[in-house]
Amino acid sequence: MSPKRIMTIYGTRPEAIKVAPIIKALEESDSFESLPVVTGQHKEMLAQVNNLFGIEPVRDLEVMTANQTLNGIVAKVVQGVDGILEEFKPDAVIVQGDTSTVMGAAVAAFNREIPVIHLEAGLRSGDINSPFPEEANRKLTTQITKLHLAPTAESKGNLLRENVAEEDIVVTGNSVIDALFTTVEKQVAFSDPKLESFLSTDQPVVLVTTHRRENLGEKMVSISRAIRHLALEHPEYRFVFPMHKNPKVRSAVLPQLEDLENVLTIEPLDYGEFTRLIGASRFVLTDSGGVQEEAPSLGKPVLVLRENTERPEAVTAGTVRLIGTDFDRIVEEATALIDDEEHFASMANAVNPYGDGQAAERTAAALKEFFGVGSRLTDFRP
Structure with missing residues (x-):
C-alpha cells in the first residue's frame, strides 16, 4: 500500500x-x-x-x-x-x-x-x-x-x-511537551546580549508575557502597573518581559516598565531561546495558553493573567493559578510566591497533567x- x-x-x-x-x-x-x-x-x-x-x-x-x-x-x-x-x-x-x-x-x-x-x-x-x-x-x-x-x-x-x-x-x-523536551536539550544561546547579561547574576527571575486580545487596554495597563509595583517592592528579583509586536501591547507596557533597572523589556524570542528563559525563571506570569503547558513541565509555577482558561487541568493539579488582571490580585499572588517558600514548593512540585x-x-x-x-x-x- x-x-x-x-x-x-x-x-x-x-x-x-x-x-x-x-x-x-x-x-x-x-x-x-x-x-x-x-x-x-x-x-x-x-x-x-x-x-x-x-x-x-x-x-x-x-x-x-x-x-x-x-x-x-x-x-x-x-x-x-x-x-x-x-x-x-x-x-x-x-x-x-x-x-x-x-x-x-x-x-x-x-x-x-x-x-x-x-x-x-x-x-x-x-x-x-x-x-x-x-x-x-x-x-x-x-x-x-x-x-x-x-x-x-x-x-x-x-x-x-x-x-x-x-x-x-x-x-x-x-505535543508541546514533546517539542519542549527536545528543545530544552539544545540549550540555545540568547541572541540578545542584554538578556544574557541580565540573567548572569544569581538573582531570581520572573518571566512575564501578555498579548491576548481581551486583555488589551486598561487590563494590560493594570498588569503592567502590578509588575512595576512588584519590581519596586522586590529589587532582589529581576523581571523579563518579551513584548508582543502589537503596538497596543507596547503602549500599555513600556510607560510603566522601561525606566526600571530590574525589569528588561525585550523583543519576542525565538522558541529555543524562550524555552531556555522559562527554564531560567523562578515563576511565570502569563496570559498565553501554551506557556500554561510548557512552564509546569519544567517545574515553574504559573500565574495566569486571565479570567478563565481552556486548560483547567493544571489549575486542578495546583501548578497553575488563575488570577485575572486586577492589580491587587496580581501583587498578592506574586508576593505569595516570592515570600512563602512552602507555597512556592507546592506549585513547583505539582504533577504536570499535560x-x-x-x-x-x-x-x-x-x-x-x-x-x-x-x-x-x-x-x-x-
Whole structure:
C-alpha cells in the first residue's frame, strides 16, 4: 500500500511548535508522506520554528497583510488552502488548536470531503467570547473533524459531552511537551546580549508575557502597573518581559516598565531561546495558553493573567493559578510566591497533567488505525 499523504496546515508560532513533533513522526514513518503547509499568519516566527526543527514546508500561502481583519484572514486561508488541496490531493488534513488558520483550513478540507484531523481537540473555556475568537474556532472545527486528538482526559470529556463518538477520540498528551523536551536539550544561546547579561547574576527571575486580545487596554495597563509595583517592592528579583509586536501591547507596557533597572523589556524570542528563559525563571506570569503547558513541565509555577482558561487541568493539579488582571490580585499572588517558600514548593512540585513527551508517537499510531494500517496506543494519563 502506498503511503497516505498527510497535509499538516499551520500558521502561527504556537501551532508550529505543536505540529513540529507530529511532522517529524510522519517523516519517520513508512506509512505516511508528510506535506507541511504554512499560511504565514506569524511569518517570521514560523520560519524560526521550522528552522529549529528542520521542517521545509511544501507551500507558504503568505496570507497576512497590514491591518487585516479576522474575516480577511479566514477568507484568504480558505481560498489559499483550497488551491493547495486541489494541487496535492492529500488523504487527510491535520490542523492544530484554535486559530483562524485552523478554522479556515478545516472548512476548506471539509468542503473537499478530505478528513480533518484535529490536534489539541476538546479544549473549552465555556465562554464563546473568551478567548476570542479561539473558543469559537475550536468549537466550529470540532463539528467537521473525523479524528479528535485530545491532549487530556478532561478535553476528551468535553468532546463526549458534545456528543462526539468515543471511538473518534484519542488522548495523546500535548505535543508541546514533546517539542519542549527536545528543545530544552539544545540549550540555545540568547541572541540578545542584554538578556544574557541580565540573567548572569544569581538573582531570581520572573518571566512575564501578555498579548491576548481581551486583555488589551486598561487590563494590560493594570498588569503592567502590578509588575512595576512588584519590581519596586522586590529589587532582589529581576523581571523579563518579551513584548508582543502589537503596538497596543507596547503602549500599555513600556510607560510603566522601561525606566526600571530590574525589569528588561525585550523583543519576542525565538522558541529555543524562550524555552531556555522559562527554564531560567523562578515563576511565570502569563496570559498565553501554551506557556500554561510548557512552564509546569519544567517545574515553574504559573500565574495566569486571565479570567478563565481552556486548560483547567493544571489549575486542578495546583501548578497553575488563575488570577485575572486586577492589580491587587496580581501583587498578592506574586508576593505569595516570592515570600512563602512552602507555597512556592507546592506549585513547583505539582504533577504536570499535560504530557509525557510521547504525543507524537500516539498521534502517528492513531493515524495508522484511522487508515486501517495499525492500532492506536494506550491513551495518555498523567
